[in-house]
Amino acid sequence: xxxxxxxxxxxxPTEARQAEPGPSVLALLSVSTGLAILIxxxxxxxxxxx
Numbered sequence: 001x002x003x004x005x006x007x008x009x010x011x012x013p014t015e016a017r018q019a020e021p022g023p024s025v026l027a028l029l030s031v032s033t034g035l036a037i038l039i040x041x042x043x044x045x046x047x048x049x050x
Contacts (some may be wrong), residue, residue, distance in 0.1 A: 002011045 002015060004010070021037050
């Protein structure tokens with residue numbers, strides 16, 4: 001657990017490395033997946049449509 005010594009927050013190396021992924025991670029995953037599906041759909045439509 002983080003403690004405060006002489007006005008500074010002191011954490012162990014494990015605590016300092018931990019982070020919580022915010023909503024930006026979900027947004028990035030959603031946008032990149034959507035773009036990949038869109039690009040693959042365009043490629044299929046242009047090259048494989050008979």
